[in-house]
Amino acid sequence: MIRTEELLLNVGPQHPSTHGVFRIIVKLDGEVITDATPVMGYLHRGTEKLAENLNYTQIIPYTDRMDYVSAMTNNYVLVHAVEKLMDIEVPERAEFLRLIVMELQRVASHLVWWGTYLLDIGAMSPFLYAFRDREIIVDLFNELCGARLTYNYMRVGGVKWDAPSGWIDKVRDFIPHMRKRLDEYDRLVSGNEIFLARIKGVGQYDQETAINYGLSGANLRSTGVDWDLRRAEPYSLYPRFEFDVPLGSKGDCYDRYVIRIQEIKESLRILEQAVAQFPSSGETMGKVPRVIRPPEGEIYARIESPRGEIGCYIISKGKAEPYRLKFRRPSFVNLQILPKLLIGETMTNLITILGGVDIVVGEVDC
Amino acid sequence: MSEDKNQREEKDHKQEQEQGHKLEQKSEPSSTPHEPSHEPLQQEAISSSTQDVHSQAISQEEKVETAALHETANLEQKQTPPKPPANATDTEAAKDKSKNDTKATPTPTGSAKERPAKPPRAAKSAEAVPEEPSPLQPLLDQLLEGIKREVAESAVQSAGINQKNGHLITLVVACEHWLRLAEWLKHDPAWQCNYLRNLSGVDQESYLEVVYHLIGLSTRREVAIHVRADCDSPSIPSVTSLWEAANWNEREVYDLFGIHFSDHPNLTRIMMPDQWVGHPLRKDYEPLDSEV
Numbered sequence: 001m002i003r004t005e006e007l008l009l010n011v012g013p014q015h016p017s018t019h020g021v022f023r024i025i026v027k028l029d030g031e032v033i034t035d036a037t038p039v040m041g042y043l044h045r046g047t048e049k050l051a052e053n054l055n056y057t058q059i060i061p062y063t064d065r066m067d068y069v070s071a072m073t074n075n076y077v078l079v080h081a082v083e084k085l086m087d088i089e090v091p092e093r094a095e096f097l098r099l100i101v102m103e104l105q106r107v108a109s110h111l112v113w114w115g116t117y118l119l120d121i122g123a124m125s126p127f128l129y130a131f132r133d134r135e136i137i138v139d140l141f142n143e144l145c146g147a148r149l150t151y152n153y154m155r156v157g158g159v160k161w162d163a164p165s166g167w168i169d170k171v172r173d174f175i176p177h178m179r180k181r182l183d184e185y186d187r188l189v190s191g192n193e194i195f196l197a198r199i200k201g202v203g204q205y206d207q208e209t210a211i212n213y214g215l216s217g218a219n220l221r222s223t224g225v226d227w228d229l230r231r232a233e234p235y236s237l238y239p240r241f242e243f244d245v246p247l248g249s250k251g252d253c254y255d256r257y258v259i260r261i262q263e264i265k266e267s268l269r270i271l272e273q274a275v276a277q278f279p280s281s282g283e284t285m286g287k288v289p290r291v292i293r294p295p296e297g298e299i300y301a302r303i304e305s306p307r308g309e310i311g312c313y314i315i316s317k318g319k320a321e322p323y324r325l326k327f328r329r330p331s332f333v334n335l336q337i338l339p340k341l342l343i344g345e346t347m348t349n350l351i352t353i354l355g356g357v358d359i360v361v362g363e364v365d366c
Numbered sequence: 367m368s369e370d371k372n373q374r375e376e377k378d379h380k381q382e383q384e385q386g387h388k389l390e391q392k393s394e395p396s397s398t399p400h401e402p403s404h405e406p407l408q409q410e411a412i413s414s415s416t417q418d419v420h421s422q423a424i425s426q427e428e429k430v431e432t433a434a435l436h437e438t439a440n441l442e443q444k445q446t447p448p449k450p451p452a453n454a455t456d457t458e459a460a461k462d463k464s465k466n467d468t469k470a471t472p473t474p475t476g477s478a479k480e481r482p483a484k485p486p487r488a489a490k491s492a493e494a495v496p497e498e499p500s501p502l503q504p505l506l507d508q509l510l511e512g513i514k515r516e517v518a519e520s521a522v523q524s525a526g527i528n529q530k531n532g533h534l535i536t537l538v539v540a541c542e543h544w545l546r547l548a549e550w551l552k553h554d555p556a557w558q559c560n561y562l563r564n565l566s567g568v569d570q571e572s573y574l575e576v577v578y579h580l581i582g583l584s585t586r587r588e589v590a591i592h593v594r595a596d597c598d599s600p601s602i603p604s605v606t607s608l609w610e611a612a613n614w615n616e617r618e619v620y621d622l623f624g625i626h627f628s629d630h631p632n633l634t635r636i637m638m639p640d641q642w643v644g645h646p647l648r649k650d651y652e653p654l655d656s657e658v
Contacts, residue, residue: 040636040637041635041636041637041638041639044637044638046646048622048647049646049647084530084531085530087530209610211560211561211583212560212609212610212611213610213611214561214562214563214609214610214611225583227583232586233532297528297530298528298531299528299530299531300531300534300564300579300590301531302563302564309563311563311564311579313564313566313577313579315568324566324568324569326564326566326567328563328564328566332614332618333611333614333615335614336610336611336613336614337610365637366637
């Protein structure tokens with residue numbers, strides 16, 4: 001009988017389809033994976049240690065650099081935690097601005113995922129389309145806070161900058177534009193036979209496994225668990241808006257793909273309502289003491305980032321710096337299931353499955 | 367004249383920068399002019415915090431707690447010397463603190479110990495606590511009863527409700543009963559905590575602890591659990607067999623805090639290189655190059 005020799009293959013850390021500096025060592029028998037060991041830490045910057053010597057406002061830029069594809073939601077989870085700890089009320093206009101940028105960010109983040117995922121699988125042009133549309137959002141953010149990737153936009157008690165005149169109108173114009181584009185992409189990609197053959201039934205797991213692995217975001221909802229923190233544990237102004245939580249049933253890469261596309265549509269729905277209800281005037285900063293010094297205590301705040309549940313656990317000892325700050329990063333937790341999914345799969349499916357999990361390595365390593 | 371002033375300003379500016387860079391302030395006597403501006407603030411903060419502790423000590427007379435506090439106060443004294451001074455004001459603070467420690471050994475100075483958001487137990491809350499009892503108080507009583515009946519009499523060391531955190535039930539669990547309690551929490555029909563949402567390590571200086579945030583996705587019941595370990599040879603049973611989500615999280619805590627999780631399938635470093643010495647998130651961790 002012919003037996004192929006076992007091959008040890010190093011994927012990454014520098015490989016475009018690992019979405020950053022993520023490395024995985026796979027054992028191959030022919031083309032079939034028999035063992036997979038992820039290796040992390042290439043982007044570990046010690047954010048949590050650094051935060052212990054910084055005051056809360058100084059930590060905000062560090063959160064930008066965790067999940068750099070979705071900096072706005074990272075900003076929010078930190079300021080939200082501190083506000084809860086200090087009982088700070090945020091003015092309505094500021095909260096609206098936050099919600100609008102978070103939903104825009106969700107659209108932008110899913111677009112990046114969509115483009116790069118298809119690139120992984122072998123389609124070049126969707127990547128260009130996705131980045132073309134994302135550019136509009138990035139420009140909007142640029143106009144709002146002067147940065148394209150690391151925004152440092154939110155503050156404890158509000159936001160740093162008010163929307164410039166005409167900005168809300170631009171957001172309003174963006175919504176129908178994006179809807180039209182999404183339909184186009186749906187026709188272009190979602191029904192493509194080759195694409196469907198690549199992702200249907202790949203990387204499948206059931207509900208119980210997903211919960212046991214602590215998955216969140218589209219990874220959890222693809223198995224049919226109705227768990228979106230915007231709905232399950234409402235924060236910000238989400239209770240005011242109507243939107244659906246798209247769910248899957250099979251828990252494969254295809255379901256995750258469909259959910260993310262649907263989520264873009266739902267985000268646009270939220271944006272539409274938010275822009276319509278946007279208060280025409282008002283403060284953008286609440287009453288916040290000059291030195292932010294939360295009382296002694298601890299808090300675990302969590303929100304729904306594009307990748308799942310991002311949490312911020314703060315222990316305060318009444319100082320201007322946190323005693324301990326821990327981020328629950330969805331990419332890190334979601335990635336744990338990868339070795340389990342890979343065993344018995346082929347090398348090509350490694351890329352499909354890894355892409356389907358949707359990780360940002362800045363967040364895996366923190 | 368104006369030139370002189372400029373020069374002085376420049377000097378001041380330099381010093382400020384130096385402080386900003388957190389250079390060793392001991393060998394920097396020129397930084398003294400800055401101290402007065404910092405000192406009053408610091409002292410104020412310290413005195414107010416000690417007052418807090420006093421009032422807490424009066425309001426909370428739980429035997430177990432105070433006994434533990436004495437222990438930690440002692441431990442803290444032992445621990446203070448090796449702590450590296452981060453900057454001048456900090457060393458001041460440390461000195462002041464150690465003074466306070468020696469003065470008031472019988473009173474628990476371990477501010478590190480208390481979680482103020484935690485009201486005392488049910489029996490106490492009726493007495494003299496001005497806060498109105500949390501709506502989750504009956505649930506907490508029920509939980510404590512269940513644990514006593516099903517797990518062990520002494521499994522829960524202290525319990526409370528973190529009102530700020532959406533009335534989050536918070537328990538401090540004895541390390542030796544933790545695994546049994548975790549199993550019960552996961553399988554008890556009233557709780558079914560099947561989702562481990564967060565796991566974090568904390569260095570409380572006198573002891574280490576791991577905090578678990580659990581929720582039952584179907585019951586929507588949530589609980590935070592603190593499990594403590596001593597600093598010298600910290601070890602906590604692994605819960606990877608119950609929640610797979612704990613696997614990498616425990617590796618991360620092991621890597622950054624040096625807490626050993628017994629029966630973990632693969633307890634190796636995950637963030638730092640394998641040959642790294644020390645555990646960076648410990649408070650007494652000394653970086654190789656202190657200026658970085």
